[in-house]
Amino acid sequence: MKIAITGKGGVGKTTISSTLACILSENHDVFAIDADPDMNLASSLGITEKIEPISSMRDLIRERTGADSGSSFGEVFKINPKITDLPEKLSFDYKKDGSLKIMVMGTVEKGGDGCVCPAAVLLKALLRNIVVKKEEIVILDMEAGIEHLGRKTAESVDAMIVVVEPGLKSIETAERIKKLATDIGIKKVLAILNKCSSSEQKDFVEKNLLKINIELIGAIPMDNDVVMSDMEGKALMSYKNSNALKSIKKIASELEILLG
Numbered sequence: 001m002k003i004a005i006t007g008k009g010g011v012g013k014t015t016i017s018s019t020l021a022c023i024l025s026e027n028h029d030v031f032a033i034d035a036d037p038d039m040n041l042a043s044s045l046g047i048t049e050k051i052e053p054i055s056s057m058r059d060l061i062r063e064r065t066g067a068d069s070g071s072s073f074g075e076v077f078k079i080n081p082k083i084t085d086l087p088e089k090l091s092f093d094y095k096k097d098g099s100l101k102i103m104v105m106g107t108v109e110k111g112g113d114g115c116v117c118p119a120a121v122l123l124k125a126l127l128r129n130i131v132v133k134k135e136e137i138v139i140l141d142m143e144a145g146i147e148h149l150g151r152k153t154a155e156s157v158d159a160m161i162v163v164v165e166p167g168l169k170s171i172e173t174a175e176r177i178k179k180l181a182t183d184i185g186i187k188k189v190l191a192i193l194n195k196c197s198s199s200e201q202k203d204f205v206e207k208n209l210l211k212i213n214i215e216l217i218g219a220i221p222m223d224n225d226v227v228m229s230d231m232e233g234k235a236l237m238s239y240k241n242s243n244a245l246k247s248i249k250k251i252a253s254e255l256e257i258l259l260g
């Protein structure tokens with residue numbers, strides 16, 4: 001199962017990605033990839049160590065592409081760098097048994113040349129290798145833009161999951177994401193409602209998602225334990241009675257049925 005989690009800023013992408021990764025890693029091997037410029041996935045799991053984003057690894061970028069990370073138009077570099085050894089080398093083992101690996105991609109400044117720079121080329125190739133070739137479950141925590149998913153990678157993503165909150169703004173973002181996702185060949189676009197406080201809110205969102213042909217696969221309540229976990233720097237998994245956690249567990253089971 002390869003899923004990309006996206007949505008408007010602040011809707012809960014990282015909370016959901018990190019918690020889903022923990023839940024699914026109880027029975028599967030999982031790669032959780034932080035491809036969001038905010039890079040909060042590790043801290044959302046309570047990791048206090050600083051993980052260096054791959055986009056800042058200048059020596060590695062030079063070694064693999066033959067050019068400095070800041071180089072761009074006019075410079076010669078390999079557009080097909082060797083990366084097969086990197087997923088294991090550059091990931092952080094969250095669990096001792098290796099069943100949950102975390103990778104922090106980092107961001108690449110977009111220049112006028114549309115991101116064709118050595119760092120972007122390396123990140124894209126790495127992402128493609130993990131999503132297309134790896135057997136593990138892959139969970140990608142992404143921003144609303146999906147430009148660093150190449151077509152080949154996109155075609156191997158089983159579903160793009162848009163996180164929405166009650167209100168029209170995040171649903172408008174979902175509509176825009178669906179169009180972009182479909183254009184690059186992602187097969188399925190699903191939605192999760194987060195920060196839901198009533199059945200009226202759920203009905204409202206479900207009705208509006210239906211208009212744009214997006215299936216709602218679950219709803220997560222507004223939950224003080226999520227706020228506490230953020231304040232205490234702990235993973236939501238350690239709040240056993242959290243209602244949000246219970247809902248994310250249900251969504252994980254739903255995803256296993258839907259996507260295998």
Ligand SMILES: Nc1ncnc2c1ncn2[C@@H]1O[C@H](COP(=O)(O)OP(=O)(O)OP(=O)(O)O)[C@@H](O)[C@H]1O
Pocket residue numbers: 008009010011012013014015016036038040194195196220221222223224226227230244
């Ligand atoms: N179900 C919930 N109940 C209460 N608070 C929540 C819930 N889900 C997320 N939050 C809070 O909302 C804030 C944003 O969550 P999160 O960082 O997961 O969103 P994001 O979409 O990844 O954000 P960004 O776009 O900045 O990367 C956090 O403070 C988080 O604790």
